[in-house]
Amino acid sequence: xxxxxxxxxxxxxxxxxxxxxxxxxxxxxxxxxxxxxxxxxxxxxxxxxxxxxxxxxxxxxxxxxxxxxxxxxxxxxxxxxxxxxxxxxxxxxxxxxxxxxxxxxxxxxxxxxxxxxxxxxxxxxxxxxxxxxxxxxxxxxxxxxxxxxxxxxxxxxxxxxxxxxxxxxxxxxxxxxxxxxxxxxxxxxxxxxxxxxxxxxxxxxxxxxxxxxxxxxxxxxxxxxxxxxxxxxxxxxxxxxxxxxxxxxxxxxxxxxxxxxxxxxxxxxxxxxxxxxxxxxxxxxxxxxxxxxxxxxxxxxxxxxxxxxxxxxxxxxxxxxxxxxxxxxxxxxxxxxxxxxxxxxxxxxxxxxxxxxxxxxxxxxxxxxxxxxxxxxxxxxxxxxxxxxxxxxxxxxxxxxxxxxxxxxxxxxxxxxxxxxxxxxxxxxxxxxxxxxxxxxxxxxxxxxxxxxxxxxxxxxxxxxxxxxxxxxxxxxxxxxxxxxxxxxxxxxxxxxxxxxxxxxxxxxxxxxxxxxxxxxxxxxxxxxxxxxxxxxxxxxxxxxxxxxxx
Ligand code: NOJ
Numbered sequence: 214x215x216x217x218x219x220x221x222x223x224x225x226x227x228x229x230x231x232x233x234x235x236x237x238x239x240x241x242x243x244x245x246x247x248x249x250x251x252x253x254x255x256x257x258x259x260x261x262x263x264x265x266x267x268x269x270x271x272x273x274x275x276x277x278x279x280x281x282x283x284x285x286x287x288x289x290x291x292x293x294x295x296x297x298x299x300x301x302x303x304x305x306x307x308x309x310x311x312x313x314x315x316x317x318x319x320x321x322x323x324x325x326x327x328x329x330x331x332x333x334x335x336x337x338x339x340x341x342x343x344x345x346x347x348x349x350x351x352x353x354x355x356x357x358x359x360x361x362x363x364x365x366x367x368x369x370x371x372x373x374x375x376x377x378x379x380x381x382x383x384x385x386x387x388x389x390x391x392x393x394x395x396x397x398x399x400x401x402x403x404x405x406x407x408x409x410x411x412x413x414x415x416x417x418x419x420x421x422x423x424x425x426x427x428x429x430x431x432x433x434x435x436x437x438x439x440x441x442x443x444x445x446x447x448x449x450x451x452x453x454x455x456x457x458x459x460x461x462x463x464x465x466x467x468x469x470x471x472x473x474x475x476x477x478x479x480x481x482x483x484x485x486x487x488x489x490x491x492x493x494x495x496x497x498x499x500x501x502x503x504x505x506x507x508x509x510x511x512x513x514x515x516x517x518x519x520x521x522x523x524x525x526x527x528x529x530x531x532x533x534x535x536x537x538x539x540x541x542x543x544x545x546x547x548x549x550x551x552x553x554x555x556x557x558x559x560x561x562x563x564x565x566x567x568x569x570x571x572x573x574x575x576x577x578x579x580x581x582x583x584x585x586x587x588x589x590x591x592x593x594x595x596x597x598x599x600x601x602x603x604x605x606x607x608x609x610x611x612x613x614x615x616x617x618x619x620x621x622x623x624x625x626x627x628x629x630x631x632x633x634x635x636x637x638x639x640x641x642x643x644x645x646x647x648x649x650x651x652x653x654x655x656x657x658x659x660x661x662x663x664x665x666x667x668x669x670x671x672x673x674x675x676x677x678x679x680x681x682x683x684x685x686x687x688x689x690x691x692x693x694x695x696x697x698x699x700x701x702x703x704x705x706x707x708x709x710x711x712x713x714x715x716x717x718x719x720x721x722x723x724x725x726x727x728x729x730x731x732x733x734x735x736x737x738x739x740x741x742x743x744x745x746x747x748x749x750x751x752x753x754x755x756x757x758x759x760x761x762x763x764x
Contacts, residue, residue, distance in 0.1 A: 226259040235641035244294035258676030261308035273380035278319035308408035317381040340374035354435025409463040419444040449486035465489040473525035480530040489533040494518035504621040523690040532570025542625040546584035556754035559742035563756040581668040584625040598622040633659035693728040
């Protein structure tokens with residue numbers, strides 16, 4: 214079947230189900246809750262939902278440790294709720310995208326239970342290695358979450374590889390039987406009617422033969438031997454040709470550490486194996502590769518990332534655009550300003566929503582949710598956060614280490630969605646599974662519904678404007694005033710129209726420059742985050758979208 218490209222016209226909403234909305238009062242978000250809130254999602258102009266994993270899972274990594282790929286977890290409502298949701302979404306012309314997590318499973322998955330006992334055909338479903346002399350680890354790789362990448366299993370008497378938590382053993386994708394299982398999973402959900410997949414750390418699925426040691430100095434030792442590994446394109450092509458090409462669906466791949474040139478090998482429209490890529494460069498403007506290695510925010514770094522993806526993919530591949538997801542702290546608290554909270558949340562929205570690509574909006578982003586700052590490290594749930602707290606900077610005073618978590622933990626993106634100012638932020642009538650961010654009385658959906666100038670209503674306007682402008686989908690991106698460390702300015706020029714987006718990333722006013730060739734007099738202000746004012750000045754965190762008709 215010829216691949217259709219409908220995803221290019223869409224805007225997705227990401228639901229992290231545990232914290233979105235509880236429909237049955239047990240304190241945990243579920244699909245009944247999502248059903249209740251479909252109007253909210255659709256009101257943003259979103260026409261698709263990506264669900265972080267909703268399969269049965271022991272929850273060691275909040276669902277990214279799956280114990281059954283062919284079911285929906287009972288706490289989320291099971292298959293009945295899922296079918297009801299899928300029908301409801303489709304009847305609104307909304308698409309549903311599932312998270313496909315096949316680099317690893319849960320250690321409670323039946324495959325792993327059988328593999329550790331060497332029950333065929335599961336013996337080689339995972340990456341097992343004997344201990345070296347004196348119990349030595351098979352190599353020096355680090356896991357991304359919890360120390361070394363190897364754990365000894367006393368049942369089998371061997372080490373297994375886990376690039377993430379101890380309870381997330383890596384599958385052995387070199388085993389054709391494992392690849393058949395992946396195809397079975399894909400077919401199962403596609404036959405049920407889902408419209409696509411977000412593929413979790415899919416660039417990790419092929420490890421270098423021999424699993425060689427890495428040098429001793431890099432962070433995430435071993436990564437160069439498993440990220441973009443030797444057979445990754447071959448396996449992805451197999452999934453595409455044997456399954457995905459036979460359905461009207463799309464895929465978006467999560468890819469840590471990838472540059473546009475490399476990305477093109479995956480997502481090139483002619484000959485690629487997937488449709489879009491979630492890259493991390495746009496998340497590294499205030500850190501070195503991971504939020505746990507913070508640096509000062511650099512707008513120039515952010516602009517370089519944005520522009521290089523826009524320029525290098527143009528005409529060849531399609532971008533996935535995002536500001537937030539469940540793996541990073543809240544963007545207003547990172548790249549924006551809590552002091553200029555509403556202004557900066559809107560500016561950040563304008564900075565990415567008019568670029569070429571398919572935008573994703575993460576739950577809570579549309580109301581400018583901010584970082585969570587609990588009083589005790591004990592309150593954190595996330596496996597990666599807990600490990601970092603207990604293992605890094607251990608000589609620092611406890612308060613300083615706690616403050617590091619406030620700045621860096623992905624749990625800030627996982628507190629319950631703030632629906633209103635009532636108890637538990639309207640998320641549940643029960644006891645919430647996770648702490649609610651104290652900011653909920655000030656920052657919530659109900660309050661913003663009532664305010665025409667709210668962040669929520671800005672998102673609605675911005676998405677609607679984006680959808681009206683063909684230059685965003687078909688035009689040419691250009692960055693202006695590249696050297697400025699306070700202003701992000703870009704234009705999109707199509708056949709019929711042109712827009713100029715000006716975003717101040719500064720708490721001080723600045724002159725509002727127009728690039729050469731852009732006529733200030735004939736510019737129409739299409740969107741902004743301040744009411745009328747001096748056109749020649751950009752106020753703190755002001756953004757403006759100007760337009761010109763070219764026809
Ligand atoms: C990336 C996911 O987005 C993250 O939440 C998860 O912990 C890891 N992959 C492991 O599956």
